Amino acid sequence: MNLIEISNKFPTELDAVEYFELMRWGSKAKCAYCGSENVGKRNKDMRFHCKSCNKSFSVTTNTYLHNTRLNTKVWLYAFAIISDAKKGVSAMQIHRNLGISYKTSWRMCHTIRELMDEPIEKLNHIVEMDAAYVGGKPRKGAYIKNRDDLWLPQKQKIERLMEDQKEERKDIREQMSKTKNKFDYEVDAYKKPLPDEVPKAGKGTKKIPIVGIVQRNGNVIAEVMMNITKKELFKLVKDTVDTDKSVLLTDKDPSNKKLGEIIDHIAVNHKLLYSYKGVNTNSIESFWAIIKRGLHGQYHHVSAKYLPKYVQEFVFKYNNRNHDDMFETLVFNSIQTKNK
Numbered sequence: 001m002n003l004i005e006i007s008n009k010f011p012t013e014l015d016a017v018e019y020f021e022l023m024r025w026g027s028k029a030k031c032a033y034c035g036s037e038n039v040g041k042r043n044k045d046m047r048f049h050c051k052s053c054n055k056s057f058s059v060t061t062n063t064y065l066h067n068t069r070l071n072t073k074v075w076l077y078a079f080a081i082i083s084d085a086k087k088g089v090s091a092m093q094i095h096r097n098l099g100i101s102y103k104t105s106w107r108m109c110h111t112i113r114e115l116m117d118e119p120i121e122k123l124n125h126i127v128e129m130d131a132a133y134v135g136g137k138p139r140k141g142a143y144i145k146n147r148d149d150l151w152l153p154q155k156q157k158i159e160r161l162m163e164d165q166k167e168e169r170k171d172i173r174e175q176m177s178k179t180k181n182k183f184d185y186e187v188d189a190y191k192k193p194l195p196d197e198v199p200k201a202g203k204g205t206k207k208i209p210i211v212g213i214v215q216r217n218g219n220v221i222a223e224v225m226m227n228i229t230k231k232e233l234f235k236l237v238k239d240t241v242d243t244d245k246s247v248l249l250t251d252k253d254p255s256n257k258k259l260g261e262i263i264d265h266i267a268v269n270h271k272l273l274y275s276y277k278g279v280n281t282n283s284i285e286s287f288w289a290i291i292k293r294g295l296h297g298q299y300h301h302v303s304a305k306y307l308p309k310y311v312q313e314f315v316f317k318y319n320n321r322n323h324d325d326m327f328e329t330l331v332f333n334s335i336q337t338k339n340k
Contacts, residue, residue, distance in 0.1 A: 001326045002084070006076050016073040017046050020059045023328075024335040032061035057329050063335045064111060074098055075108075075334065083326035086317060087294040088310070113309040115333040116316035123215040124242040128249045128281045129256070131228060132288040133207035134295055134307070156303050203253070208304055210291070210311055213240055214284045219319045222287070224308045234262060249281055287318055 001009075010016040021029060029039050029048055036052035043049070047058045060066055063074065077098055082089055094105040183210040203209075212222035213236065221240045225232055234305060237243065243263040252269045259265045266279060274280055291314050295302055302310050320326045 001080055002183050003077060003080055006073075006080055010073055010076060013046070013073055016071070016076055017042075019076075020072050020331065020335055023332050024059055024063075031055070032057040032063075058088060059335060062337050064115060064338050065334050066338065070100065070104070070108070074100070076331070078108055078112065079327050079330040079334075081329060082109065083317075085298075086321075087290060088298040088313065090298050090300075110306070110309060112330060113313045113328050116312050118316065118319075118329075118333075120219050120221055120240075120319065122242045123213060123219060123221065123240055124245045125218075125247075126216040126249065127213055127241055127246050128216065128284040129211070129233075129237070129259075130251060130281050130284040130288070131203075131209050131211045131212045131225075131253070132291065133203065133205060133209050133256075134292065135207045135302075135304075208307060210307075211236060212284050212287055213237070214287055216283055220284070220287050220315055222291075222311050222315050224304075224311060230255065230258055233259065237263060249279060251281060287314075290314060290318065 005035040010019060028037055028290065031039055031050035031053060033055050036050055038051045039050045040051065044114065047056050049056050060068055060072070065072075068075070078094060081094065081097060082300075082319050087202050091109045092102060093104040094100070094109060095102045100108075101199070128130075209225055209228055210222055211225045211233070212220055212229060213218040221236075223236060225236075237248065237259065241263065247264045247266065248259060249268065250259065252267045252271075256267060258264070268274070268276075268279060268281060275282060291311065294314060295310065297312065317326070320329070
């Protein structure tokens with residue numbers, strides 16, 4: 001549901017409250033404390049009074065929205081904006097769009113990510129597993145211009161990078177010689193440091209690893225795994241994959257070497273090729289691309305403490321990519337009784 005539809009369908013706060021009540025109780029309101037249907041009419045403050053337990057409650061009582069000071073209509077707008085953003089939307093953007101404080105929007109976004117925690121059936125058939133490493137600053141060698149350079153040995157990459165920078169400096173000198181300005185510019189100020197080596201990416205760095213498993217044309221499951229060990233990988237595969245009815249595709253990483261003990265396993269050697277007659281890990285790589293674009297392009301900085309929630313958001317959106325019910329799912333989940 002888009003913002004215009006929300007505005008037309010719920011022009012007042014009462015309309016929004018009635019929608020939440022319908023999603024939680026159906027046609028008859030029930031006490032949020034004792035479950036009795038012996039309740040009075042809705043008061044002006046949108047609350048009910050239970051005649052059985054003599055308590056006052058609203059549609060958000062004992063739910064994920066318990067004690068919220070925001071109107072339910074504001075929550076509907078937030079559900080629509082966040083569910084529609086494939087690569088995520090920052091708390092600062094929600095703050096600007098809804099006219100609420102940044103602190104409130106930040107807490108709202110994390111509450112909505114909690115609502116995205118849904119059980120996923122075991123994956124089967126062709127499944128792909130891989131690890132991605134997130135965090136840290138962009139690599140200095142990431143701006144190598146020619147894509148063919150990616151296939152060159154490391155020494156040749158460095159030489160090509162140095163040659164590109166020499167040409168760039170030559171252009172700067174020529175530009176400066178034509179510049180008529182009262183200030184004297186120093187060529188050294190424009191120099192870029194030449195790296196001794198192209199920085200490493202992924203394994204062996206201080207970045208945080210995420211392990212993901214995706215069913216070909218199906219759902220994905222991802223988990224932040226601070227230490228990728230054989231024991232942890234075995235547990236993840238056994239818990240999330242129907243090992244008797246599946247074939248697992250991975251890369252040649254040594255940590256995947258023993259997976260053939262519990263499931264049919266094919267390892268793709270990415271040093272030689274990336275795909276051969278459908279044998280590849282392109283599906284999970286596509287999921288990593290969405291996560292990395294979201295973290296770098298939208299959120300910019302994510303702490304290790306909250307990273308699992310952000311991963312949960314991307315998993316939820318990926319698994320519901322072919323369904324137009326993410327908005328209603330969030331509304332329904334938001335008014336479920338929260339486990340204390």
